[in-house]
Amino acid sequence: MTSFQDILNIDRSANVPIYLQLTNAVIxxxxxxxxxRGLKLPGSRSLAERLSVNRMTVVAAYDELQAQGWIEQKPRKGSFVSDELPELMPKSIGESDLVQKVSDSIPFEVDKNLIGVSHIKFASGRRLVIDDGFPDPRLAPVDELTRSMRGLSKTPAYKKYLLYGDxxxxxxxxxxxxxYLNDTRGMPVRPDNLLLTRGATMGIYIAARVITKPGDHVIMSKPGFRFVRELFQQLQLNIHEVSVxxxxxxxxxxxxxxxRENTALIYTVPHHxxxxxVTMSPERRIRLLELAQDYNFAIVEDDYDYDFHYASTPMLPMASIDRYGSVVYIGTLTKTLAPAVRVGFLSGVEKFVDAATSYRRLLDFQGDTLLELGLAQLYRDGVVEKHxxxxxxxxxxxxxxxCELLKNELGDKLSFTIPNGGMSVWTKFNDINLKKLSEKAGKKGLAISDGSYYDSVDQQYNAARMGFASLDLAExxxxxxxLKSCI
Amino acid sequence: MTSFQDILNIDRSANVPIYLQLTNAVIxxxxxxxxxRGLKLPGSRSLAERLSVNRMTVVAAYDELQAQGWIEQKPRKGSFVSDELPELMPKSIGESDLVQKVSDSIPFEVDKNLIGVSHIKFASGRRLVIDDGFPDPRLAPVDELTRSMRGLSKTPAYKKYLLYGDxxxxxxxxxxxxxYLNDTRGMPVRPDNLLLTRGATMGIYIAARVITKPGDHVIMSKPGFRFVRELFQQLQLNIHEVSVxxxxxxxxxxxxxxxRENTALIYTVPHHxxxxxVTMSPERRIRLLELAQDYNFAIVEDDYDYDFHYASTPMLPMASIDRYGSVVYIGTLTKTLAPAVRVGFLSGVEKFVDAATSYRRLLDFQGDTLLELGLAQLYRDGVVEKHxxxxxxxxxxxxxxxCELLKNELGDKLSFTIPNGGMSVWTKFNDINLKKLSEKAGKKGLAISDGSYYDSVDQQYNAARMGFASLDLAExxxxxxxLKSCI
Incomplete structure (x- = not known):
């Protein structure tokens, strides 16, 4: 038995766990x-030392060997090769044997299309992409941002920001x-009315989680934001869709x-x-605020691209004339700077924001202090405004x-209204099958949505948002x- | 009426919404x-132009005036000062009138103690803090990290990382x-077995959300991690606490x-x-894995400070010998680098990680690509290992x-075991009232937990984790x- 360890080959670079290697070697x-048969095996502690492996590895291997019937562990006596060895081949062990039980017990269906905006592929840099309405990252003041962050990290005061923050x-x-919200949107908010979030996404998630409970009735538009519908479904809410x-x-x-129904929340994007x-008219906004008061529901006002309005002064958000604290206002810097800058905010009456903050604590302790400080500096230095x-x-x-191009080149093939803000054109493809068009275009190096992302549960629109902001004129x-060549 | 706008003073720098200023001025x-009485007021569009305010502001003010009875809006005719003016003072409007209705309808109680680790105050930099077991941010390789991030942001390839990512x-x-997990923990994971999260927090949140549904039975320890108990409560799970x-x-x-109960999940921190x-023994770990198999529950193995072990080779995680995919392994870089570096990970069988990723999409689109790239470089360059x-x-x-200090200076006042890993000493305060001690110490400039954070629902321990890692020897x-002077 002095050479027991010599006959057990352990390959530390292999992808198979060491305890399995040990198990298989003993077998x-x-x-x-x-x-x-009947041979006494070394104790787990001494074998672990001799093999220079973790004691747990040996215990696990012995346990596995016992479970398969190859050895017998006797309390206070030790481990012995079994007198009666298994006649059948032992169950093969290793990766192929993994029972993916945990995932089988997942209590909800997962919509794969939600992962990573997969309805439009960004995979290859050489492809042209007509996206959903994203900013052009080539314009983003990244250099200023990273310079500011690096500068901050060198100040003596910075170390304290590395501790847990607010x-x-x-x-x-x-x-x-x-x-900024006071100046640009007429919203009378103070810092305590704000919870910084990870993009608009986390703001919507937390607002919905805090305001509703399973079974509650909620309202959204149709067509609407598929991500929000998916979220409401996961939260087991009763969704009512109203037209636009x-x-x-x-x-x-x-x-x-x-x-008809005791409504808890309405999700709306009134600005664009x-x-x-479409921009919601002032009369309807005010009516909606009145209804919120009459029927005691919360308005989640998603205003993700407020900063981008081309026609005239943009309409102020409903949050700016909300007398009763009915509005939870959602904003983001994602569209202003770049999708990868994951900072957004939620604004509302302080008591609500405090509750939302408590909830956020359960899923994400805090934001990135260095990034947040860097962004604060960009605002103070006027870099954001300039951008x-x-x-x-x-x-x-x-x-x-x-829009000129679409009109001149594709003319009666499409219907659209020139948007007065935002970063995309909502385009209906009259007689053209958008699914087929998207497939054809993909083969020619142009990624464009096939429209399914915008469909409702019971209605297909054969339409897509066509993002113009991230493409320069030549692109x-x-x-x-x-597109024209595919039609 | 030509001078209508002159008699309405709008103060754009005031904190009161403009529509309210307008309302009050008209009143x-x-x-x-x-x-x-009976006077016709200008239309909302023309008044908005004359006052250089948003049309919505005027519509909102007129609406408010009508609601209060000061004016009358007649369809297709316009707005008129009412013939019968309100006799009573109009309801005062403004901030004081905000009905904090949304927050009143929050369906759960919020534990304020969870916000920002408020059981220990970090407020002032001059104070000494005995924390919960946090790393010393003065040691963190922040300079290397920000240098790496800034360098990356200047590469031409970087712009594509500013788009939405994985x-x-x-x-x-x-x-x-x-x-790294293969090398240091014997875990046979591939990149697809990993979901990067915001610290361990988000990993635990998502695992619990995906694995359980309201009413499910879950097991955790007592004393245990208060944050996890609070999370389980919010998810309406039936919590069973077992002793340690x-x-x-x-x-x-x-x-x-x-x-007795159909158990869905057990939350455990076996390493420290x-x-x-306390470190869980190999025998119990293996028994727990067997139980998970027999009773079909998931093990959430939180291993947040694996990297910090002082005695000998650390025990491998249960995830390294998990044959059946029962273990969801939670790790974080927060303890390794600094609390403010909010990157952690969740590891498990691929199918589960895919589901967890779908769920993460609902609450946080993605991580910070620049930070993640910067960290990847620190690992590749060996900076993390060196750190x-x-x-x-x-x-x-x-x-x-x-531990020497505690023994020599406070001797029989305390009971503790020298921990073989982690960053804190679990200390029982024998005959001393920790609440009073904490209060006294606070007045002398030393922040220390009053122990309530560690109490169970039905048991008080008069004990606290005393973090030693973030204090140098003199501190x-x-x-x-x-502490001694307070006893």
Whole structure:
């Protein structure tokens, strides 16, 4: 037995766990007859030392060997090769044997299409992409941001920011954002009315989680934001969908639903409706606020691209005239800077924001302090304002150019209204099958949504948001040329 | 009426919404008699232009005035000062009138103590803090990290990382982490077995959300991790608490519960139990894995400070010998680098990780690509390994020094076992009232937990985790001196 360890080959670079290697090695030795029946095996502690492996590895291997009947562990006596060896081949062990039990017990269906905006593939850098309405990362002030972060990290005061911080988000960024929201949106918010989130996504998630409980009735638009519908489904809410016309959400239908059902929450994107880009009229906004008061529901106002409006002064958000604290306002810097800058915010009455903060603590302790500090500095230095002005000008030009192209090149094949804000054109493909078009275009190097992302449960629109902001004029021409060649 | 706008003073810098200023100004003018009964007011569009305010502001003000009875809006005719003015003072409007209705409808109680680790105040930099067991941010390789991030942001390839990325987390960081877990923990994971999360927190949240549904039975330890109990409560789970002895969780009690109740999940910290720092024995680990198989529950193995072990080779995680995919392994870089570096990971069989990723999509689209890339580089360059080696040496010295101090200075006042890993000493305060001690110490400039954070629902321990890693030797001496003076 002095050479027991020599006959057990352990390959530390292999992808098979060491305890399995050990198990299999002992089985091989027993089967070959080199370890005879009844033989006493070394104790787990001493074998672990001799093999220079973790004691747990040996315990696990012995346990496995016992379970399979190759050895027998006797309390206070030790481990022995079994007198009666298994006659059948032992169950093969290893990766192939993994029972994926945990995942089989997942209590909900997962919509794979939600992962990573997979309805449009970004995979290859060489492809042209007509996206859902994203900003152009080539314009983002990343250099300023990383320079600011690096500068901050070198200050003596910085080390304290490496400790746990405020779950509401860094106070400096909340302060500049509160001022910014006052100035640009007429919202009378103070830093304590703000919870910084991970993009708009986390804001919507937390608002829905905090306001509703399973079985509650909620209202959203149709067509609407598929991600939100999926979220509401996961939260086991009863979803009511109301239609959208050129003045926005059908408020009369909202009222009909409220009369019938005890409604907890309405999700709406009044500024540039998703996906249609329609702006809700002032009259309907005020009516919606009144209904919220009459029927005691919360309004989740998603205003993710407020900063990008081309026509005139943008309509102020409902949050700016909310007298009763009915509105939870959701914003994000993602569209302003770049998708990968995952900072957004939720604003509401302080008591609500405190509750939302407690809930956020359960799923994400805090934001990235260094990033938040860096962004606060960009606001204070006027870099963000300058960036918005610059990109607003560029995006307006891109919108005009893109809409001209669509009109001149594809004419009666499409229907769309020129959007007065945002980063995409809601386009209906009259007689063209968008699914087939998307497939054809893909083969020619142009990624465009097949429209299924925008469909409702019971309605297909054969339409897509066509993002113009992330393509420069030449790229737009190339993209439309490919589209034309596919029709 | 040509001077209508002149008599309405709008103060754009005030914190009161403009529509309210407008409302109040009109009321003042009506009350003073300058606007007489029956007078036709300008249309909302033209007044908005004249006052250079948003049209919605005017519509909202008129609406408010009508609701209060000051004016009358007649369809297709316009708005008129009412013939019958309200006799009573109009309801005062403004912030004081905000009905905090949304927050009143929050369907759960919020534990304020969970916000920002408020059981220990970090407020002032001048204070000494005995924390819960956090790393020393003064040691963190922040300079290397921000340098790496800034360098990356200047590469031409970087812009594409500013687009939406993989919800699972950046592929490069998952690749180096998978290798790291193979090398250091014997876990046969590939990048697809990993979901990068925001610290351990989000990993635990998502695992619990995906595995359980309301009403399910779950097991955790007592004393245990208060945050996890709070989370389980929010998810409306039936919590069973089992005790902990010097070999870890009482496995026989676990089995008793499983026999009685259909158990969905057990949460455990086998390496350095929270809060007691006990390491679970190999025999119990293997028994727990067997039970998971027999009773079909998932094991959430939280291993947040695996990298910090001082005695000998650390025990391998249960995930390294998990044959059936029962274990969801939770790790974090937070303890390795600094609390503010919010990157952790969840590992499990691929199907489960895919489901967890779908769920993560609902609450947080993706991680911070730049941070994740920067961290990947630190791993590849060996910076993380070097940092761990360095801090391991320092923390071991700090642990020894701190335990010596506690023994020599406070002797029989305390009971504790020297922890073989982690960053804190689980300390029982024999005859001393920890609440009073904490209060006294606070007045002398030393923050220390009053122990309530570690109490169970039905049991108080008069004990606290005393973090030694974030205090250098001189600070430790100062802290213990203050403690001694308070007893």
């Amino acid at each position: 091989r030795q027993i089967r070959s007859g080199r370890l005879r 779950t509401k988000g860094n106070g400096q960024l909340r302060e500049v954002l509160a001022n 016309d050129k003045y926005g959400l059908d408020i009369e239908d909202v009222e009909r639903i409220c009369k 409706h998703f996906p249609t880009t 918005i002005k610059k990109s607003l000008k560029i995006y307006k030009q891109r919108r005009d150019h893109f 737009q021409e190339q993209a439309v040329k490919i | 003042r003018q009506i009350r003073s008699g300058r606007l007489r 919800t699972k987390g950046n592929g490069q960081l998952r690749e180096v982490l998978a290798n 002895d010097k070999y870890g969780l009482d496995i026989e009690d676990v089995e008793r519960i499983c026999k 139990h929270f809060p007691t720092t 761990i080696k360095k801090s391991l040496k320092i923390y071991k010295q700090r642990r020894d020094h701190f 430790q001496e100062q802290a213990v001196k203050i």
